[in-house]
Amino acid sequence: MMLRTATLAVLGSMLAACVQYAPEASAPVAAAPAEDTRRIVQSDFFRPESLGDTRIKGVRHIGKTVSNIDETLAFYQPAVPFELAARYRIDASELFHAEMMDGDHGEIEIALIRTPTVFLQLVDFDPDSAAEPYAKPVYGPGYTHICFQSPATAPAFGRFLDQGLTLVSRNAPVDLGGYGVTYAYGRDPDGTMIENETMDSPRREDSAWITHIGGATSNVDRMVEFYTKFIGYGARRRGEYSNFPRMDDVAGLNGMVVRSSWFVLRNLEIEFWEYIEPATPVRDEPANVDQLGYNMTAFEVTDADAEAARLEALGIAMLGPAIESHGWKLYYAYDPDGNVISIQENISAQSSESIDDMMWIDPTTY
Numbered sequence: 001m002m003l004r005t006a007t008l009a010v011l012g013s014m015l016a017a018c019v020q021y022a023p024e025a026s027a028p029v030a031a032a033p034a035e036d037t038r039r040i041v042q043s044d045f046f047r048p049e050s051l052g053d054t055r056i057k058g059v060r061h062i063g064k065t066v067s068n069i070d071e072t073l074a075f076y077q078p079a080v081p082f083e084l085a086a087r088y089r090i091d092a093s094e095l096f097h098a099e100m101m102d103g104d105h106g107e108i109e110i111a112l113i114r115t116p117t118v119f120l121q122l123v124d125f126d127p128d129s130a131a132e133p134y135a136k137p138v139y140g141p142g143y144t145h146i147c148f149q150s151p152a153t154a155p156a157f158g159r160f161l162d163q164g165l166t167l168v169s170r171n172a173p174v175d176l177g178g179y180g181v182t183y184a185y186g187r188d189p190d191g192t193m194i195e196n197e198t199m200d201s202p203r204r205e206d207s208a209w210i211t212h213i214g215g216a217t218s219n220v221d222r223m224v225e226f227y228t229k230f231i232g233y234g235a236r237r238r239g240e241y242s243n244f245p246r247m248d249d250v251a252g253l254n255g256m257v258v259r260s261s262w263f264v265l266r267n268l269e270i271e272f273w274e275y276i277e278p279a280t281p282v283r284d285e286p287a288n289v290d291q292l293g294y295n296m297t298a299f300e301v302t303d304a305d306a307e308a309a310r311l312e313a314l315g316i317a318m319l320g321p322a323i324e325s326h327g328w329k330l331y332y333a334y335d336p337d338g339n340v341i342s343i344q345e346n347i348s349a350q351s352s353e354s355i356d357d358m359m360w361i362d363p364t365t366y
Contacts (some may be wrong), residue, residue, distance in 0.1 A: 020333035020360075030132065041240040047364050052232035055307045058267035058355050060300035060344050061112070061119035062146055062213050065292050066189050067077065068132035069111045069124050075188055076113075079159035080148055080208040085119070085353060086112040089127065090325070097320045097332060102288040116209040117358050118268050121298070125290045134292040138168065138251045139275035140216025141283040142339055143294035145185065147195040149202060149211045156208040157184055157196040164189065170249040173198055183250045192293045204360070212262070212269035213297055213340060218282045220259045220274035222336045227263050227270065229314045230341070233363070235261040236269070242277075253278065264366055266359040286338035296332075296340035300355050304329045304345035311343070326354070 066072045076082050092105035108126040113120040128203070136144055150156035157173055166187035173182035175198065180200030187193050197211065217223050220238075228234045241247055242257040257276040262269055274280060289295040301307040308318050308331045319332040327349025332342050346354045 004126070025216065037243040039240070039242045040244070043235075043238045046234050047366065048233035049364065051363065053146070053310070054232035054341070055301040056231060057300045057302065057304050058265040058359055059118050059213070059270070059297055060355050061121040061298045061339070062210070062294060063121045063123065063289065063296035063298060064192065065123050065125065065290060065295045066192075067124065067133070067292060069109055069122050069127075071189055072112070072122055075163050075197050077316045079156055079163055080150075081116055081206055083114040084111060085114045086110070086326075088326070091104065092125065093323050095323065095330075096164055096289055097323070100286075100288065100319070100332065101290045105290065105291055108112075112353065114352075116204065116206045117360070119353075120210075123289070123295065131190075131292055133187075133189065135187060135191035136193070136293055138193070138216070138253060139273075139278050141218060141337060142287050143213060143215045143275075143297070145193040146197045146210055146294065147197055147212045147214065149199055149204075149207045150199045150208040151202045152182075152198050152200045153178075153200040154207060155196070157198055158188060161197060165194075168193060168252045170252055172249075174246050174250045176244075176246050176250070178320045185250060185252065186364055190292050193259050210268065213294065214271045214273065215337070216280045217272045217274050217337050218280045219336070220261055220272050224261045224335050226316075227272075230311065230335075231263055231265065231318060236363070236366075237262050263361045264361060265299075265309065265359050266363065267355055268361075274307045275285045283338045286334050287340055289340055298330075298344050299343040301343045301345055304331055304343055307331075307345075309342050 014038055073084065087110065089107050089109050092101065092108045103125070105125050107126040107127065111122040113122060136142065136198050138144060148156050165188070167182070168185035168187060172184035174184065181196045184196045185193055224235050239260045248256050249253055255277055259274040259276065260271065262271045304322060311333070312318060316333055319334065321331045324347070327347060329345045329347050332340060335341055
């Protein structure tokens, strides 16, 4: 849920350095009407002076574990731009380390989906039988949703409803503040949550596009510190929100108190929400990629070995040696919440499987 509060007077601390920890905002927005008890605290937007020495191009794909690839395609294709780039079966060990999975898997099915801004990698760990839906709570922990933006002239939200989207939000779509964006959470047939943001003034001309992956964390400060090191520059914005009934409606919860942060890469944003009330559970063990839902964020890099060395020098350990699969060199790691992240280099795959033509954001000016 990306709050674009251009119409709100925002006070906060400017984030100053390229690889600096993104500080907590310290001042609330200007006074609202007396009957409005919302508390909104936000930092100014941070734009790094440069992208530093990272070899990260952007997010190559968002991993999504599904119960049936055909049913997933049938749900999404009528609603949003969705092109099947590749589909194949391989042994699970050719793509994942054994400790990343809860079960002992043999042949799995993969579908690589191209969208205007990022790939989705659909994984069915049991292609010959269906899994029961799993609805992760809005407050997590872990990856909770991806967000599709679309223009108000032709909102994708209605198309998703036509496909059977199960609403999480109340009174959807929700207009949080009259600044030209409405919000709605819903679940696909697997119970996996997606967000719809409908824009009066969209930044793109596509009929819909993925703008971010979002996760819930028990410690947003720790996540900001980690991803500032991982990406090479600080969070674009941080915020705190409470006593905000319309935000409660978006999440389908009451009395929410939340803290947030957003990071911007060259094709996608990553956001984290710390739910204070209701509290995001502390995850005691790393996430498993074979649980239904979003299973990883995979970053494309120009040199996977060099980037792995850079990250390990920063204390970010790789999970096992590199794996080479379908023309890609892959390293895996965990973030502080146990979410799976990956760095991936195209070593022999077709150029159309890379994100070079998807990089539409300049974080230094965005």
